[in-house]
Amino acid sequence: DAGVTQSPTHLIKTRGQQVTLRCSPKSGHDTVSWYQQALGQGPQFIFQYYEEEERQRGNFPDRFSGHQFPNYSSELNVNALLLGDSALYLCASSLEGQGANYGYTFGSGTRLTVV
């Protein structure tokens, strides 16, 4: 049973560019959350998607946007990249019927480096 799959695993971008990160949730899960983890810190909540809509957002600027597809997979887009956006981006999936905050399964993340 595949867990959460994220792609790519590593990415290097230049300041000002745009990036798209992808996430396939664990089989049977329908809710996807994105977190940003800077080096040496705990993950910070970006937003959560359910039924193809963003239903909660953390303290991140509009440069961060996302999408959820009918198959429950999700994308995270970041525009106008800043050096400070360099981080590990984590996707977590869960099943709404069990309480979307319970049973989170995290992927291994995408390491984004902005130069």
Next chain:
Amino acid sequence: GESVGLHLPTLSVQEGDNSIINCAYSNSASDYFIWYKQESGKGPQFIIDIRSNMDKRQGQRVTVLLNKTVKHLSLQIAATQPGDSAVYFCAENIGAGSYQLTFGKGTKLSVIP
């Protein structure tokens, strides 16, 4: 979320000893707490959770204690093994329709063989 520095608190324990990792959570309204283990290059892995109507919960080799009076959470690992070496995070959720997990400062556990 909390603002944390680059240098994680570190706990070094001898293999076979018990480990206790502490966490001060931020919101007195939080009603659900989770401990995660994160190994290098991997995402956080669920260890154990506890709801605010409990003060103790046990799993396999792990116990979580919750003290709501002082907003304190601890994770006890029995008979610590080299494979337990990782960074450990506590996370909280305030419920009430919030879907956000707020992570605390991590603690790096190093097990000495």
